[in-house]
Amino acid sequence: NAGVMQNPRHLVRRRGQEARLRCSPMKGHSHVYWYRQLPEEGLKFMVYLQKENIIDESGMPKERFSAEFPKEGPSILRIQQVVRGDSAAYFCASSRDRVDYGYTFGSGTRLTVV
């Protein structure tokens, strides 16, 4: 009964490259949430997805960032043309349904832009 799986754990990208972060929710969970954590800061909500749908993307930067949760496979957070300010830990959480407060977080992907 694996938890929320995120990969890679660490990702290094040069400025201008693309970063793709993957998140597999817990078994039976169909809701996925992405958060970003900057050093010395709390977690900031980015986007909430259900299978094939973006429910709330109010926390996503308007440019370069996109997310998807296809019918099959993991959720993907994609950052195009990365800049140094994108360096952060990105966490994914999943839940069984929208009113279920049992959020489970993955161990995160630490993105470093050099």
Added chain:
Amino acid sequence: QQQVKQSPQSLIVQKGGIPIINCAYENTAFDYFPWYQQFPGKGPALLIAIRPDVSEKKEGRFTISFNKSAKQFSLHIMDSQPGDSATYFCAAIFAGNQFYFGTGTSLTVIP
């Protein structure tokens, strides 16, 4: 705008002490207040949570005190141990789908 304000930023206590971490919020629509514990290199893990119709909740050595009128809540760790050294985040949520996290408190428990 920080929806949930957390203090202190860091805290050092002796083993056996009772660290207290405080959080305050403004939005009265929040209906669930969890605390998360995060160890270095790990994701946040749910520690304990409370709903606003309850003034106190205990789970083991961890207690949440909730003051609805003041819009404040706090985490108390009884008989703290070095293994409790971690970063603690309070959070507030409404509509079941979006958390607002505090900025975190780094706790160090000295043996």
